[in-house]
Amino acid sequence: MKTLQSGRLAALTKYIYNNSPFYHELLDRDGIAPESIQSIDDIVRLPFTTKNDMRDNYPFSLFSTPLNQIGEIHVSSGTTGNPTVTGYTREDLALWSTVVARCLGCAGAKPGDMIQIAYGYGLFTGGLGLHYGALEMGLTILPMSAGQTKRQLKLMQDFKPRILACTPSYALSMAEQAIQDGIDPRESSLEIGIFGAEPCSESMRAEIEDKWNILAADIYGLSEIIGPGVAQECTHKDGLHIFSDVFYPEIINPDTGSPVPEGEDGELVITTLTKTGSPLIRYRTRDIVSMTSETCKCGRTSPRISKIKGRTDDMLIIRGINVFPSQIEHVLLGIEETEPHYQLIVSRRENGLDEIEIQVEITPDVFSDEIKQLERLEGKIKAEMASVLSLSAKVRLVEPGTIERSMGKAKRVIDNRPSQ
Amino acid sequence: MEITQISVFLENRKGRLNELCSLLGKNEVNIMALTVADTETFGVLRMVVDKPEKALALLKENGFTARRTSVLAVEVGNDPGDLAKIVRIFDENDANVEYMYAFAQTITDKALLVFKIEDFEHGKKILLENGVTLISMNEISS
Numbered sequence: 001m002k003t004l005q006s007g008r009l010a011a012l013t014k015y016i017y018n019n020s021p022f023y024h025e026l027l028d029r030d031g032i033a034p035e036s037i038q039s040i041d042d043i044v045r046l047p048f049t050t051k052n053d054m055r056d057n058y059p060f061s062l063f064s065t066p067l068n069q070i071g072e073i074h075v076s077s078g079t080t081g082n083p084t085v086t087g088y089t090r091e092d093l094a095l096w097s098t099v100v101a102r103c104l105g106c107a108g109a110k111p112g113d114m115i116q117i118a119y120g121y122g123l124f125t126g127g128l129g130l131h132y133g134a135l136e137m138g139l140t141i142l143p144m145s146a147g148q149t150k151r152q153l154k155l156m157q158d159f160k161p162r163i164l165a166c167t168p169s170y171a172l173s174m175a176e177q178a179i180q181d182g183i184d185p186r187e188s189s190l191e192i193g194i195f196g197a198e199p200c201s202e203s204m205r206a207e208i209e210d211k212w213n214i215l216a217a218d219i220y221g222l223s224e225i226i227g228p229g230v231a232q233e234c235t236h237k238d239g240l241h242i243f244s245d246v247f248y249p250e251i252i253n254p255d256t257g258s259p260v261p262e263g264e265d266g267e268l269v270i271t272t273l274t275k276t277g278s279p280l281i282r283y284r285t286r287d288i289v290s291m292t293s294e295t296c297k298c299g300r301t302s303p304r305i306s307k308i309k310g311r312t313d314d315m316l317i318i319r320g321i322n323v324f325p326s327q328i329e330h331v332l333l334g335i336e337e338t339e340p341h342y343q344l345i346v347s348r349r350e351n352g353l354d355e356i357e358i359q360v361e362i363t364p365d366v367f368s369d370e371i372k373q374l375e376r377l378e379g380k381i382k383a384e385m386a387s388v389l390s391l392s393a394k395v396r397l398v399e400p401g402t403i404e405r406s407m408g409k410a411k412r413v414i415d416n417r418p419s420q
Numbered sequence: 421m422e423i424t425q426i427s428v429f430l431e432n433r434k435g436r437l438n439e440l441c442s443l444l445g446k447n448e449v450n451i452m453a454l455t456v457a458d459t460e461t462f463g464v465l466r467m468v469v470d471k472p473e474k475a476l477a478l479l480k481e482n483g484f485t486a487r488r489t490s491v492l493a494v495e496v497g498n499d500p501g502d503l504a505k506i507v508r509i510f511d512e513n514d515a516n517v518e519y520m521y522a523f524a525q526t527i528t529d530k531a532l533l534v535f536k537i538e539d540f541e542h543g544k545k546i547l548l549e550n551g552v553t554l555i556s557m558n559e560i561s562s
C-alpha cells in the first residue's frame with residue numbers, strides 16, 4: 001500500500017505543479033521541487049490547502065484541468081462570500097462511482113438490491129454521489145431525492161427497497177411520518193440504511209435502528225474531496241474505513257500542524273491521490289477525529305477513522321446543510337447596517353429534524369410602533385436567511401440585553417441537540 | 421391637541437408586563453389607557469400616561485425598548501353609536517386608522533378613544549373640521 005501511495009503522491013505533486021497555477025505558485029513559494037517528493041512520508045513537507053484557499057480561488061483557479069475537460073461541477077456553501085467549487089473530470093466521476101460502490105458493499109449491499117436514495121440531488125453531492133455508486137455496483141435505483149415524505153413511504157411500501165440512503169435526521173423524520181400514517185416502519189422491506197452528510201450520535205443511530213429495524217451505517221465525505229465516498233462503516237460499525245489508496249489521511253494537531261500519535265484526536269487532513277479535475281493536497285477538513293490502523297473485525301486492513309467528534313471552526317450542520325454563524329452575522333449586517341446582537345438556537349424536534357431559531361435583539365433604531373413593520377422585519381430576515389443558507393430558520397425578535405453575554409462577548413450559538 | 425403615546429417592545433416572556441407596570445407604579449406614573457398587541461413571539465404595548473417624558477426615561481434606564489408616537493385622543497359619550505360617529509369621519513375623509521383603542525372612564529362617565537392615524541395631520545384636521553374636541557396632553561397630565 002505504501003508503495004502505491006508513494007508512487008501516486010509523487011505523480012500527483014508533479015501533476016498539480018504543472019497544471020494548477022495555484023499549486024505551482026504555492027510550491028515555488030515554499031521552495032519545494034516537485035521531483036523531491038518521492039515517498040508518502042514526504043507528504044509532511046507539502047503545504048496544507050484550506051477552505052479559504054478554495055474561496056480565494058473561486059471559481060476555477062484551483063482546478064488542474066481546463067474547464068472543457070470537466071464533466072461535472074458541485075458546489076457547497078461557503079462561510080461568507082464565495083462557495084467552494086469542485087470540478088470532476090470523467091476519470092474523477094469514475095473514481096467517485098468506485099468509492100461509493102465500495103461504501104455500499106462495505107455496508108452490506110449486493111448487486112441487484114434496490115436502493116432508495118433520499119438525499120437531495122443537485123449541486124449537493126449526496127444524491128448524485130450515491131446514485132453513481134449504486135449504478136456502478138449494479139443496484140436498482142429509486143432516485144427519490146429529499147422531501148415528499150408521504151410519496152417516499154408509498155413507493156417504499158410498493159417497491160420494497162432493501163437499502164435507504166439519506167441524512168440520519170431524515171430517516172427519523174420518515175419513520176415518524178410512517179407511524180403517523182399507520183405504517184409500521186419495523187415491518188418495512190428495508191434492511192440497511194446508509195446515513196451521512198450530518199453527524200449521527202450513537203444514540204441517534206440506536207433510535208434509527210430500532211424504529212426501522214435495520215442496520216444503520218455511517219458514510220463520510222465532503223464535497224471538496226469528492227462528496228460521499230471518502231469513508232464508510234462496515235457491518236461491525238466500529239469506525240469508518242477510509243479509502244487510503246485514493247484519499248490519503250493524516251491526523252494533525254490543528255494548532256501546530258504536526259501529526260498526532262495514533263489513536264489521539266486531531267484534525268483530519270486528506271490528500272486526493274488520484275483526482276485530476278480539482279485535486280487537493282493536504283486539505284484541512286476541520287473535522288476532529290481519531291484514526292486507527294488496526295485490522296477491523298471484518299478483515300479490511302484500511303485505516304479507520306472515528307465518527308466526527310467536533311470541528312475546528314464554528315460550523316454547524318443542520319439538516320445536512322453547513323451553517324456558519326458568520327453567514328448569519330453577514331445577513332444581519334446587510335439588513336440593519338449596525339451590528340445586531342443575535343444568537344442561534346439549534347434544537348432537535350421530536351421527529352428527528354433539526355431546527356434553527358435566530359434570536360435578534362431589537363434596537364431602539366429599528367423598533368417600530370407598528371406590529372406590521374416588526375413582522376416585516378422578521379419576514380425580511382427570514383427570507384434573507386433562506387436564500388443565503390438554503391435553510392428555513394425561525395426568526396424571533398427579542399428585547400435588548402436578553403442574549404447572554406459572557407466576558408462582554410455574546411455567545412452566538414446554543415446547540416441543544418443531543419451530543420454527538 | 422396631540423397626545424404622546426408610549427410604545428414598548430415586549431417579548432412574550434413571563435413577568436415582563438408586571439415588571440413594566442411595577443416600575444411605572446413605583447415612580448408614580450399613572451397609566452390612563454393601555455393596550456397590548458401581540459404576535460406569536462412578541463408584543464407591543466401602547467399606553468397613554470400622565471408623565472410621558474418621565475416614563476420614557478424610566479423605561480430606557482431599565483432596559484426596555486420604548487419610543488414615543490403621536491396619537492389623537494377624543495372623548496366621547498359612553499353611549500351606543502358614539503364610536504361609530506368618529507370612525508365615520510375617518511372613513512369619509514380617507515384617513516387610514518392604523519390602530520385604535522378605547523377606554524371607559526368611570527369618573528366622567530365618558531369614553532376615551534385613542535387613534536393612530538397614518539397621516540397624523542390629516543386626521544387631526546378632519547376631526548377638528550367636524551367639531552370633535554381633541555384631548556390635549558395638559559388635560560391628561562393634570
